Amino acid sequence: MDVTRRCINCSVRLAHQRWRMVEDATEPMVNILRVWISPTPVSHLNRVCTACWLAARRNVQKQMRQDANRPIEAFNEETDNREPTHIPVPPPLPHISFPQRQETARIISQTYSRVAATSRHCIFSGCENVERLLVPTGVKEMLLCRYRLYIPSSARVCRYHLENDCWEQLQSNIRDFTASQMDHMLNMMERINLRTLDFNNINMMPPNLCQYWLGVTAAQFPELLAEIPSLHNEVPSASVALSIYLAKLRTGDSNERLSSLFEMPRSTLERNMNKARNCMSQQMVPLHLGLNHMTVEEVAARNKTIPEGLFGNPNPSSEMRPAIVICDATYVYVQSSSNYLFQKESYSLHKHLNLVKPFMIVCCDGHILDCLGPYRATVNDATIMSNEFRNSNGEMRRYFREGDVFILDRGFRDVIPELIEYGYQAHMPESLSEGEHQLTTQQANKSRCVTMCRWVVEVVNGRLKRDFKLFRQEFFNKAAKHLMIDFRNGCALTNKLHPLIEDIPEAAEYLAIAFLDDIFNEFSFENE
Template identity: 25%
Template structure:
């Protein structure tokens, strides 16, 4: 691959042979070294910058000669007591040709909104971002918005952006990061009432950190970068969010006790399932049970690794027992259980009824139907003894 030459001043790349010169001249090299505060030996300069530097050098040399002449005149006039010397002007300050600022900038587009990236259409027309709004974005967020950029009208209040427009997250980003829609996220955040708001994070930020970690599996160090927090703050935040959800959200929306047996039978049992499995009996509950897998990384703890390694799958995992209504609603998940040979579907369901996991014996009634696969065949007699149909 041919070598690429770039100008030492303007950083212009891919200079041709006719448009570049190697810095060999000693005066030119010394002048650029003093200006750029670094060694420029054997570097390249374009012809345009080279001509400009020579003009600047000539101006500096002329100003130095003028100052030397003034100094000579002043030394000759020092003997004259009636002579009043004028104040000497400060030496000329030479600034670099260009200064690079690390500022973020949005793309200039007439099709997409600058903030939410929504496409413009006949039903959803966009407006030009006012000058006041562009100035507001630069002052508050250090973001440069090009002239004639477009945005949605609902982002503006007069000629300025609303504060919510800077904080809005797209619907697709909600689902990618948290697995929830915007409305679902807002609903969960409203139910979390005991989560304390602090100076470094809000309630929604605290909840978002936990959901993003569960959704993506990112480490605390990466989450700290994304949310502009320290690692120990991420650790405390995830612990506080989990404790708050377990205290205020989970008991109201998950588990056998959050819904009565009658409501479950009336609202969550489909007519087809009632016809096939319950002979159209309105008070019979129909549940679908099956074990699933949650895969884990290999643990350095030998005993835990043995308990979580599945010979069937050849990987480390744990087994939750998922209980589903016939319309797809999940009232509860039991477990998780270890993946070794002691825990198959039959042994897990036996353990749940023997230990009365989450008050399952109280919640279920006689003649309720459980739809299972052949993995529960060893528990068929046990379920019949408890007067359940399978």
């Protein structure tokens, strides 16, 4: 106990009271104090509380009044016999050495940076807004993963910058970290790593994993979600439901495996998947697929240089620029069925497998105009197209104009005269004449010109099966009832997300070769 911080007489603590030093007292007061605390010696460093100080002074005044009433001789005798007052000098205090405060160790990072660890201003430099809010944990984790920028716990952000989502503008050159900041940053990374696949917050997923599982980027995902607003009213988490359906299209994995990936029961996963499928089919697909999502003039505007030069209107200023489309049927394989009729109509003698046929109508730049079907495996391409164009009041006849161009393969040879009768132009590779073993030069060159334009539909079919593994494996019979819904959804996603096919730099050169000596206008290529 430090006696210098207590009253020498009553030992009361002097932290919150008034006090006086003994060295400030008069000699009579010191004598009074010495009597009170005897045999404890009195030091000039001792302290006295105000109450004891006043009591000692009153005692001195009382003695002075008593001495004034006593005879002078007695007072002198008493004074002569009194020992001189002597206040002992206390020994010197020991030397106390306080430890020097060491500077906090700093860690310099070459990769990560941080903002200033202060709550006095916004983390955006130059911001003078008075309002300062805590930075949400999700934002801190996003900045750490995406921009390698650490936000200390004491940092603050104004409401304007928090709500405007302009985090790419946040810059900082501070690269030194304290040990506690480094520990906090590592703990944050550990938490992020434990929930790498957070489908509730796609922005927090690594870009490669987002593309791998969903087939879209983190920037494209909110755009898709915005086009199916009804999904928010159908499921608890629209982001998770859409992720489930995209992962199903992308990977083709079984529902059991997807349920373990999304950490939910299979029944819940299937319910979310069905809701997402239906909402996408009803709201997003009409915006990106079908004859109603673009006019025939917009189709004509998508003509590329080579198809336009070979089969289109040679006058580019003509108002009747023909629309050029490429048609083909593709395959989606299904399981063998115990239903005899379905098994008979879905079995292909050409592929020796069970399948159905979606029918594709594609623009010259790879944009899918429409996807029809599914059709039976026993129906050929010519029959499919004939059925679609037979009705004069049907959608196809009302949509396409006279003079529009259809680029086809040899499977459509039986429908070519019918299309020409309707006023359309139809081009396909030439076939061998009866008894011939080789195409003539004229036929071969004409076939090459058709092939130079028809490859686009093959590329589009390849994209669908490359990006959506679900379509390149056998569909279960139970899932076959929504096969075409899935396929049209995949076509709409391809139209929305995939870049279009551009003209090659050599397009004009190819046209110049084709029209050399006006050889293509009449398809009269002479044998050499």
